[in-house]
Amino acid sequence: MPLSEQEQRLLDEMERNLYRNDADFVSTVGDRRGRPTYRSVALGSVITIVGAAALVLGVILQQPIIGILGFGVMLAGVLVAISPGKADADAPADKDGFASASTSNPRKGSTTFMDRMNDRWDKRQDDR
Known part of the structure; x- marks a missing residue:
């Protein structure tokens, strides 16, 4: 059942206020995992192809252990391909996609890391 026009406006306003006032909550709960x-996808694809080849080889040679190992390697390749990159979680990036020096030093001045992130979030929202 679709929302009425008034309900949609109210929901949009609540969402804007949430983004504006509670950036910590939005970043924690948001779907931005x-x-x-590219590197993990390419590596995972190569591992998956090697695993598939081992699986086929195990079937051709009628050696179940080779097939089972091939399946395990295929599974590992898929997991590597879909795993999130560690650089995204460790170092926040600026608008160009590169980690800036100001965010990598958590003791810059008297502001905390979260204060700087909130300031950046507010500035980004004001620019829109």
Whole structure:
């Protein structure tokens, strides 16, 4: 059942206020989990192909252990390919996608890391 126009406006206003006032909560609960990097996808694909080849080889040679190992390698390759990149979780990036020096030093001045992140969030929202 769709929302009425008034309910939709109220929901949009609540969402805007949440983004504006509670950036910590939004970043914690939001769906912005780390995305797989190109490197992990490429490596995972190669591992999966090697595992598939081992699986086929195990079937051809009628050796179940080779097939089972091949399946395990395929599974590991898929997990590597879909795993989020560690650089995304460790170092926050600026608008160009590179970690800036100001965010990598948590003791810069008297402001905390979270204060700087909140300031950046507010500035980004004001620019929109």
